Amino acid sequence: MGPTLTEKEHALLNLLRQDARQTVTALAAQLKVSRPTLQNMMDKLEQVAIARYTVELQPTFANAQIRAFVLLTRDPKKSTEIVDVLRRFPHVKYVCTVTGQFDVLVELEAESYDDLEGILNGIEVIDGVVRTQTYMVLAEKHSQMRGAA
Secondary structure, rough: OOOOOOOHHHHHHHHHHHHHOHHHHHHHHHHHHOOOHHHHHHHHHHHHOOOOOOOOOOOOOOOOOEEEEEEEEEEEHHHHHHHHHOOOOEEEEEEOOOOOOOOHHHEEEEHHHHHHHHHHHHHHHHOOEEEEEEOOOOOOOOOOOOOOO
């Protein structure tokens, strides 16, 4: 089992999820801790919990014009290989395993419908993929990762 986080460290993670651009001083004030204490908390979180800091573009500013979610049914013996192949697709932004009728959920972005078709064709021929079902995003209404749409 990994390291445990304190209540204040969880609170800090939540503040960073809301706005990672806040200053250390502002974060320390919100959590009612000293600046050095907050810096120590940040150092710990960067070692054990924070994978990276990144910029998420609003859909209107992203190069990709089309977002889609693909649900996959897979051969259970090929699970690891399928995920490894999906990670190499530059248009694939997110992959997770899920419960229910399907086994894997993939989020992808494409610049055009032709690109989307090519990506989907590439996913369908991965060894171990039994079936796919694709859902295109019409409009994003809310995302804690991307901010309110």
